[in-house]
Amino acid sequence: MMSIVPSAETIRAIVDGRAPDPFAVLGMHATADGRIVVRAFRPGAEAVGVVQTSTGRLLGWLPCVDDAGFFAGALPRRKQRFDYRLRVRDAGGERDVDDAFRFPSTFGELDLHLLGEGRHWRAWELLGAHVVECGGVSGVRFGVWAPNAQRVSVVGDFNHWDGRLHPMRRHPGIGCWEIFVPGIGEGAVYKYELVGAHGGLLPLKADPFGFAGELRPQTASVVRRTDHHAWDDAEWMAGRTERQRRDAPVSIYEVHLGSWRRSPEHPERPLGYRDLADALVPYLLDMGFTHLELLPVSEHPFDGSWGYQPLGLFAPTCRHGSPEDFQYLVERCHRAGIGVILDWVPAHFPSDAHGLAQFDGTNLYEHADPRQGFHPDWNTLIYNFGRTEVVNFLVGNALFWLERYHIDGLRVDAVASMLYLDYSRKAGEWVPNRYGGNQNLEAIEFLKCANTEVYGQHPGCMTIAEESTAWPAVSQPIEAGGLGFGYKWNMGWMHDTLAYMGRDPIYRSHHHHEMTFGLLYAFSENFVLPLSHDEVVHGKGSLLARMPGDTWQQFANLRAYFGFMWAHPGKKLLFMGCEFAQGREWNFEASLDWHLLDSPWHAGVQRLVRDLNHLYRELPALHALDCEPAGFAWVSADNAAQSIYAWLRLGPDGSAPVLVVSNFTPNTHHGYRIGVPHAGRWRERLNTDAADYGGSGQGNGGGVHSEPEPMHGHPQSLAITVPPLATVVFVADL
Incomplete structure (x- = not known):
């Protein structure tokens, strides 16, 4: 056992933030001769004493054994450990504080075992920041996976962003770190400070399992509870399976929350989740849509990514409010009989220094080989789907949204980029699989695993693949050789029919089968017909602008096309603004052009979409055998x-x-x-x-x-x- 005063080398390691096991040094310990010693590192303190928690009695002051703020001393006549607090006297006065180093590990053996296996689908209950009580003391338990780091500390306003004050306890077998920090709670802003495998200090990192984040351009995580909300959607949840079956009507309204509608008084600010609940839910109900699909709401640093470059996978973006506010929006949808689908992005992530990139100084989440770990189209990093801990992180994230936020479905973004090793790559820029092929075998297994767990644990939910190739059996059961998705976007139908509709009618007879070709494969998958945000951006213009002819003909073409789509086999998806024929291309920084509804033509298209939705839901022939x-x-x-x-x-x-x-x-x-x-x-x-x-x-x-x-x-x-x-x-x- 260590003596009362550690060696100078040990003290210096604590002071410099280099101690391999700070919990073995700091806090309360028994010496070789049976005495009880307390050691504390409190930079800036003039004096540190020990107070017995049960009596509030000061038992004595600890000698300062290093001017950097290291205090250590044995307690007289004490042979047994006990709960204590530190009495700290500094320039701000004298106060009693709980010592983080007196609390034991809160990780259970089963949790550690499952984390080590990479099959802890509820790892978010363990990792991240959780407001808990430990030994009757309220505080926050932090947990993070960083197996190659030499040291991990939690830093924030509560410790002056000093990584020496709250170094975390390491669980070497699984590479996870944890610490209980007493006296802090919801609203605490924090990051992780890591010393990498080679001893260098890394950029401060946001929490991969963080439940909330700061508003950009700030990048820290924020302690938030996600279990406050008292849900009032039991009726929806009980009947959800029937509403989302293959024979049910599914008509989806795709929305970017930041630009659906903005307050005229504050056009620079998006609406909050609660304001959206008051405005968007009644609109969906009136328009007859069965589902609301949200472009990614996971926290993301860059507005221009529309959420498709997320870094806070467990955090609904604070651009619109708190986690509880988002839960309220989902609940309001459910109480109106409307399902909620989230766009989910497990294909790639941005390389921002505060994010997952080189998280512990190594390629932890991303594949190390840039031919497999870097996406040339989006300048983003690709997850290493062959690593069980990464699969655990992503699958657990999918389940987290379904459980904690009552989400009804996940539309998985960029599936094609995951399936093919040579996606958007030239010869020599990709690595074949072990059989010499271009299929990403690890990503395939990940997708199967995710679908298995989603449908196994939440059978009333759905998964939808945005998959743009002819990959077979995307929406077929895994046991039948499929990937296990519930539905697949029909990108071929969208491409062919929009190409046809963009032609002058005088030439359409020469391209007649662009409208019929989709029926050759319409039942090979469970298809969703998507007219999504991708069709009204990047210079493509609006759907209305893509229609030929004079103004009357443009509107007539669009109405005819919507009628064709709603009567065609397949579930429906329409991006916001298209339902009233917005004339300009979508701009994520501005509200939709709601004033256009003052025009009879635009209002007429909106009435048509409303009537199409209600007819589609009313007539079984239009939906029951869609697939x-x-x-x-x-x-x-x-x-x-x-x-x-x-x-x-x-x-x-x-x-x-x-x-x-x-x-x-x-x-x-x-x-x-x-x-x-x-x-x-x-x-x-x-x-x-x-x-x-x-x-x-x-x-x-x-x-x-x-x-x-x-x-x-x-x-x-x-x-x-x-x-x-x-x-x-x-x-x-x-």
Whole structure:
């Protein structure tokens, strides 16, 4: 055992912040002869005494054995350890404080075992900053993974950002560090100070498991509890599985919270989570969307990344408020019957010095080889998916959002960049896998693991892959050879149909099958049809601006396209502003152009999207078999000369079939004959050319009766008016 006063070398190591095990030196210890000794390092203190906690009695003052502020002394007639406080006298007066070095480790054996295995899916309950009580004393327990660091300290205002004062206890078998700092609580600002493997002091690091962060440009973590909120969404949570099944209507409104709407009085500031709950939730309810999808809300340093370069994966951005404020927004959505999907970014992270890059002086989170660990498109770093601790970090993060924030789904960003080792790389710039191929085997296993845990622990939730290639079975079960996602964005459909819609109608007949090609593979995956933020940025202009013709034709084209999309197999996703045909490209720094709704044309598009959503939810034929080939049948797919498409949407037995006709030329067709499977009246339920939507008002007077004239392989047919640049939806009266 160490003597009362350590060696000069040991004292100097404490003073210089180089002690390999400060808990073996500081705090209360028993000497070789059985006496109780207390040692403390309190720079700037004039005197340090020991106070018995139970009695409040001062037991004595500790001798100062080093002018740097090292105090050590044996307590008279004391043979057993006891709870104590330090009485510190300095320039600010005299006060009693709890000593961080008197508290034992709070990590349990099972936690340490699971962390060591890399399978502690609730590691966020252990690591990060947690307001807890230890031995009846309130404070914050900090935990961090940094296996190659020589020393890790927590620093903040509470210790004058001096890394020598709160060096952490190391658990060498798992590379984790912890310390309980008494007397601090919510709102404490902190970072980690690390001495790297080679002895150099690293840039101060934000907490990888931090639950809140400072508002940019500040970069520290902030102690916040995430268990304050008393949830009031039990009804939603109990029925969520039914609302998110493959046969349920799913119509998603994609939102960037910082630019959806801003206060006219303060256009430079985004709305807070609670203000958004008051404004956005009623809007979603009125518009008929079933889900709200948020561009990443994880804390991120750069506004211009829109959240897609996150560093605080466990922290909802403080740009809009506190963690509890964000929980309130989610709850308000649930109480309105609206699910919440988060964009989640496990593919890459920025290289900011305060973040995960070279966290402990080594390539800890990122792959060491830049051919595998650096993303050339975004100048970001790529996670090392072959490291179990990194997989544990990411999978645990996914589960954290679902549990602690009641999130209903995760849309996984940039999946293609994860699957392919040669993604955006030239020959010689990538490393083949062990079989010589370009598949990232570790990333594949990570995605399977994440989906397994999400659906296993939260079966009512969904995962959605943004995957832009023809990788097979993305949304098929893992046991069937798939990646296990619930849905996949149909990027091919989006690309082909927007290319077609951007052409002048006079040329569309030559590209007729750009609108039909997607049906060749429409049921190979569980698809979401996305008109996302990616389609209204980087010089692409707005959806409206991409439509050809004069102003009337541009609006008519967009309305016809929306009708085509909502009647096409697949779940729906629409980026904010598109629902009222915003004319300019999206600007993340400004509010949407809500004033445009004063225009009948823009208001008409908004009314159309509202009606499409409600019709989509009302008619089983438009959603129940979205992902099944039995839910779709072409009636006329080859009328390229007139650029007219006609098809049937079919629902479960007993539900009324739906006939959809789209005309992508400005020509009106009267008496256009189309085959139908049932005799009787077919009601016109929606016409994108209706005057209420800004159209010419041509239509079918509410419905058409069939005639026993076979057509298109059906025994009956309708003679209908096909309006110009329009989609018309008919429902059979059964």
